[in-house]
Amino acid sequence: MSQTVDRALSILPLLAEGPADLGQVADRLGVHKSTALRLLRTLHEHGLVYRQSDQRYRLGARLIALAQEAMENLDIREIAHPHLARLNESCGHTVHLAVYEENEVLYIDKVDSRYPVRMYSRIGKPVAITVAAVAKLLLADLPERERRALAEKLDYPLYTARSTPSAPAFLRELEKVREQGWAADLGGHEESINCVAAPIRGADGRVAAAMSVSAPNVVVTADELLTLLPLVCRTADAISGEYSGRTPAKDIV
Amino acid sequence: MSQTVDRALSILPLLAEGPADLGQVADRLGVHKSTALRLLRTLHEHGLVYRQSDQRYRLGARLIALAQEAMENLDIREIAHPHLARLNESCGHTVHLAVYEENEVLYIDKVDSRYPVRMYSRIGKPVAITVAAVAKLLLADLPERERRALAEKLDYPLYTARSTPSAPAFLRELEKVREQGWAADLGGHEESINCVAAPIRGADGRVAAAMSVSAPNVVVTADELLTLLPLVCRTADAISGEYSGRTPAKDIV
DNA sequence: CAGGGTCGTTGCGATAAGTGCAACGTCCAT
DNA sequence: ATGGACGTTGCACTTATCGCAACGACCCTG
Numbered sequence: 001m002s003q004t005v006d007r008a009l010s011i012l013p014l015l016a017e018g019p020a021d022l023g024q025v026a027d028r029l030g031v032h033k034s035t036a037l038r039l040l041r042t043l044h045e046h047g048l049v050y051r052q053s054d055q056r057y058r059l060g061a062r063l064i065a066l067a068q069e070a071m072e073n074l075d076i077r078e079i080a081h082p083h084l085a086r087l088n089e090s091c092g093h094t095v096h097l098a099v100y101e102e103n104e105v106l107y108i109d110k111v112d113s114r115y116p117v118r119m120y121s122r123i124g125k126p127v128a129i130t131v132a133a134v135a136k137l138l139l140a141d142l143p144e145r146e147r148r149a150l151a152e153k154l155d156y157p158l159y160t161a162r163s164t165p166s167a168p169a170f171l172r173e174l175e176k177v178r179e180q181g182w183a184a185d186l187g188g189h190e191e192s193i194n195c196v197a198a199p200i201r202g203a204d205g206r207v208a209a210a211m212s213v214s215a216p217n218v219v220v221t222a223d224e225l226l227t228l229l230p231l232v233c234r235t236a237d238a239i240s241g242e243y244s245g246r247t248p249a250k251d252i253v
Numbered sequence: 254m255s256q257t258v259d260r261a262l263s264i265l266p267l268l269a270e271g272p273a274d275l276g277q278v279a280d281r282l283g284v285h286k287s288t289a290l291r292l293l294r295t296l297h298e299h300g301l302v303y304r305q306s307d308q309r310y311r312l313g314a315r316l317i318a319l320a321q322e323a324m325e326n327l328d329i330r331e332i333a334h335p336h337l338a339r340l341n342e343s344c345g346h347t348v349h350l351a352v353y354e355e356n357e358v359l360y361i362d363k364v365d366s367r368y369p370v371r372m373y374s375r376i377g378k379p380v381a382i383t384v385a386a387v388a389k390l391l392l393a394d395l396p397e398r399e400r401r402a403l404a405e406k407l408d409y410p411l412y413t414a415r416s417t418p419s420a421p422a423f424l425r426e427l428e429k430v431r432e433q434g435w436a437a438d439l440g441g442h443e444e445s446i447n448c449v450a451a452p453i454r455g456a457d458g459r460v461a462a463a464m465s466v467s468a469p470n471v472v473v474t475a476d477e478l479l480t481l482l483p484l485v486c487r488t489a490d491a492i493s494g495e496y497s498g499r500t501p502a503k504d505i506v
Numbered sequence: 507c508a509g510g511g512t513c514g515t516t517g518c519g520a521t522a523a524g525t526g527c528a529a530c531g532t533c534c535a536t
Numbered sequence: 537a538t539g540g541a542c543g544t545t546g547c548a549c550t551t552a553t554c555g556c557a558a559c560g561a562c563c564c565t566g
Contacts, residue, residue: 002291002292005261006298016319042259064359064361066265067316106314123376287525
């Protein structure tokens with residue numbers, strides 16, 4: 001809508017790929033160098049980009065700090081965290097919390113496994129949307145139109161032989177998840193990693209977030225992990241209760 | 254430099270304080286509502302702001318994802334992480350990695366304590382710059398002019414009785430840290446928490462990052478924590494060696 | 507050491523893009 | 537039913553942005 005701002009913001013994902021110099025930025029934006037310079041300067045003043053010693057630009061520290069504040073403002077995160085920590089205490093595995101927003105599913109909290117083998121994932125990282133258990137729960141709750149439209153738009157990378165291969169398969173899987181009220185990912189993202197997930201609902205009954213427990217085969221088999229399902233669901237329900245204002249929450253400050 | 258972009262970017266910190274509606278944004282920017290609307294729309298298209306169900310705007314998911322990518326591009330983080338994890342294995346306490354950029358010190362990595370008592374801090378969060386041990390190391394290495402200028406600009410909040418109270422005191426502390434080559438924070442930020450920190454240097458000898466070990470009094474006394482200093486310094490030196498390209502690093506892909 | 511090339515930077519005039527206004531629509535509360 | 541608050545739209549004005557061309561710094565090469 002606003003050309004100047006639009007161009008300036010387009011620089012950010014570009015720099016997210018790695019540092020770039022003025023010429024590269026100008027080329028990729030399709031504008032004159034002087035224009036790119038002015039945009040970069042403005043971004044720089046706001047701390048969103050940083051100019052490193054070799055004169056190239058990269059994303060800046062304030063961007064990271066802003067994102068941090070953004071996450072801290074998500075009240076569901078505050079509410080859920082103690083529950084996630086408690087679940088991690090009792091089962092020892094990695095626990096994730098994720099939300100859906102504008103065609104993306106994002107981890108917004110994580111409690112690391114207490115086993116030495118840790119899986120790779122990061123708060124703030126977009127989730128493998130076609131296979132992750134939390135993603136299935138979040139998408140399964142979208143209105144049908146939106147769900148179908150999104151499913152068509154997605155790519156279906158074959159991370160493993162068990163990855164969801166196509167839009168129809170994905171929609172069927174979502175339907176199943178929707179009915180059973182929980183989801184699993186058994187080696188669909190990484191061969192040896194399984195997850196079970198449960199939905200967290202707001203006052204309106206819609207799925208506001210999803211949480212999961214993940215563990216590699218070398219620690220527990222898929223079947224063993226599935227025995228945790230009731231515990232995961234209970235935890236998710238407890239969070240739902242607090243988040244929707246039904247349960248007053250017996251803590252804190 | 255670019256008015257439109259400048260205004261648009263000013264919206265981000267504003268929304269970081271919490272969700273706001275169109276009128277509030279327009280007022281705080283000092284522009285007409287229609288102008289604010291267009292800016293917000295552009296930000297929205299790029300996913301940097303999100304419009305929640307009550308129509309108010311808040312920071313969006315892509316901002317968080319971008320920040321994530323920004324951090325993953327910091328090569329020092331990649332290099333340091335295994336060392337931090339190993340240090341955590343051997344001492345059990347919380348380990349932090351921080352960098353300085355444009356008047357801010359930011360945690361860019363963290364390995365949580367294995368004790369039940371965990372301290373509050375977050376990757377991406379700006380550090381209490383006048384008291385944190387890592388901040389002292391990073392600022393102590395700045396050119397004198399810059400260091401003085403920054404010291405004058407800072408606020409000196411008295412978190413505790415031991416917090417650095419003023420610019421002159423801070424500069425003296427930095428001088429000391431500079432000479433001894435390590436830093437500590439003994440209850441200067443939170444009464445019961447102590448840290449020891451060591452610098453990580455690049456090929457040019459300048460301090461590129463700093464790492465610290467933190468623990469609450471209830472787990473170890475300050476004196477006990479200080480006995481870890483040699484280990485912390487050795488770890489930092491190992492990271493320095495790898496980062497500056499001296500040590501080839503015996504790993505990875 | 508001179509010359510050619512690359513890259514970042516600056517000032518300027520043309521004009522395209524952004525701005526504020528006023529009117530409209532919607533929703534909610536009175 | 538009526539008033540007010542808030543978001544949204546189209547439009548005329550004019551200001552802020554754009555690309556250009558020229559400059560300067562730097563680096564590498566012959």
